[in-house]
Amino acid sequence: MTAPDITFEEISALARQFVEREIRPLERDVDLNRDIDLRVYKEQLRKSRSVGLYAHAIPAEHGGGGFNAVQQVAVALEAGRASMGLAQILLGPPAFILNAGPEQWDWFTQPCIDGEQIVAIALTEASGGSDLSALRTMAKRDGDQFAITGEKAFTSHAEVADYIVVLAVTDPDAPSAGRFTAFIVPGDAPGLSIQVMPKMGWHGGSICQVSLDRVTVDEQHVLGEVNKGWQALFGSWINAGRLGVAAICTGSTGYALELALEYSRERVTFGQRLADHQVIQFWLADMQIAFDSALAVVMRAADMLDGVSDGRCDEKTVRNLVAGAKVFTSETLGRSVDHLLQIHGGAGVLTGTPVERLYRDCRIFRIGEGSSEMLRQQIARSIVGRAPAG
Numbered sequence: 021m022t023a024p025d026i027t028f029e030e031i032s033a034l035a036r037q038f039v040e041r042e043i044r045p046l047e048r049d050v051d052l053n054r055d056i057d058l059r060v061y062k063e064q065l066r067k068s069r070s071v072g073l074y075a076h077a078i079p080a081e082h083g084g085g086g087f088n089a090v091q092q093v094a095v096a097l098e099a100g101r102a103s104m105g106l107a108q109i110l111l112g113p114p115a116f117i118l119n120a121g122p123e124q125w126d127w128f129t130q131p132c133i134d135g136e137q138i139v140a141i142a143l144t145e146a147s148g149g150s151d152l153s154a155l156r157t158m159a160k161r162d163g164d165q166f167a168i169t170g171e172k173a174f175t176s177h178a179e180v181a182d183y184i185v186v187l188a189v190t191d192p193d194a195p196s197a198g199r200f201t202a203f204i205v206p207g208d209a210p211g212l213s214i215q216v217m218p219k220m221g222w223h224g225g226s227i228c229q230v231s232l233d234r235v236t237v238d239e240q241h242v243l244g245e246v247n248k249g250w251q252a253l254f255g256s257w258i259n260a261g262r263l264g265v266a267a268i269c270t271g272s273t274g275y276a277l278e279l280a281l282e283y284s285r286e287r288v289t290f291g292q293r294l295a296d297h298q299v300i301q302f303w304l305a306d307m308q309i310a311f312d313s314a315l316a317v318v319m320r321a322a323d324m325l326d327g328v329s330d331g332r333c334d335e336k337t338v339r340n341l342v343a344g345a346k347v348f349t350s351e352t353l354g355r356s357v358d359h360l361l362q363i364h365g366g367a368g369v370l371t372g373t374p375v376e377r378l379y380r381d382c383r384i385f386r387i388g389e390g391s392s393e394m395l396r397q398q399i400a401r402s403i404v405g406r407a408p409a410g
């Protein structure tokens with residue numbers, strides 16, 4: 021794949037302008053109301069698509085922007101300056117939609133790429149979030165029909181989704197790689213019921229409980245192959261998704277630093293600007309160090325992810341680099357936003373301010389797309405090796 025001829029700086033400028041013009045004016049109301057009007061959301065998706073942002077990561081031959089990993093980071097860094105419930109407007113649909121077959125393209129994949137349809141992904145259940153091998157939702161086959169029964173939890177955007185991709189067990193005796201099938205379930209399928217799970221942040225984007233009571237779909241709704249749901253969902257998704265989160269966290273860290281500098285230059289205590297008190301200066305310096313190092317970690321991981329296709333990096337190395345970038349940047353962001361709030365004192369806890377919103381939004385990043393613990397475990401296992409036999 022050849023990256024389009026647009027510089028990192030040009031992409032950053034485009035994405036920043038979009039955030040300031042199209043998202044910033046919505047943020048406060050959306051955060052206070054905990055929701056966004058679906059028509060407004062879809063209108064913003066279309067605008068983002070029309071300027072080349074939404075679907076920027078989809079290959080050009082499928083009508084997307086064809087951005088490589090480094091170029092995708094340029095967008096995600098700016099998305100990190102927006103409120104998290106709305107950041108998806110810049111980021112586009114998940115890459116797994118490209119695993120649909122040609123006969124599914126017109127009704128499923130293309131409208132998702134065009135921002136006309138919203139797709140949700142339902143993996144997590146009460147029985148298993150980190151441990152997906154413990155999933156219990158079952159799909160029973162009857163001829164060319166499958167009846168899906170189970171309970172999914174934490175499914176982002178499910179209540180407004182046109183399709184929910186559900187991972188269900190189809191071969192209970194097989195290991196994970198052959199046990200699951202991914203089904204493209206219409207959001208209005210009979211037997212489907214959806215309930216929003218109220219949460220602390222990312223307002224504008226919901227998470228939902230999704231109950232499936234013998235929801236019936238045919239073979240046309242299998243994403244990829246039967247019993248190969250793991251491959252249909254994870255092959256194309258994991259590294260790009262995690263790197264995107266790492267870049268968003270880095271962008272948020274930079275935004276937090278800007279807000280901290282702005283306030284500490286204005287606010288005077290004991291006859292001095294906050295920015296002239298040494299303790300505050302040290303926090304500001306720590307935030308600058310956090311941003312610079314997070315950016316370096318993300319850029320290296322992105323460059324190595326691009327390097328897989330031209331032989332500069334192998335899959336295992338990049339998997340760990342991306343996982344490490346996600347752990348490092350999400351934890352660094354948490355510390356920076358804590359300083360940001362402390363610098364604001366009482367003003368930092370007031371509802372409806374960007375500081376208070378960032379404080380709630382940033383905490384979630386250490387849980388989704390691989391929690392810090394699961395990613396550390398992945399890296400540790402790959403560097404420690406197995407104990408010698410005997």
Ligand SMILES: Cc1cc2nc3c(=O)[nH]c(=O)nc-3n(C[C@H](O)[C@H](O)[C@H](O)COP(=O)(O)OP(=O)(O)OC[C@H]3O[C@@H](n4cnc5c(N)ncnc54)[C@H](O)[C@@H]3O)c2cc1C
Pocket residue numbers: 140141142143144145146148149150151173174175176177222227384387388389390391392393394397
């Ligand atoms: C805002 C948000 C959006 C989400 N969107 C989606 C979505 O769209 N689709 C979807 O399918 N899921 C979604 N999720 C779910 C998310 O992927 C899970 O929350 C995550 O995988 C963790 O699973 P869990 O919550 O069941 O925690 P658990 O697996 O119960 O783990 C609880 C805690 O224990 C730690 N832990 C677990 N096992 C170990 C171990 N062996 N060693 C050390 N520590 C361990 C975990 O890291 C975690 O901190 C979302 C979650 C959130 C918060």
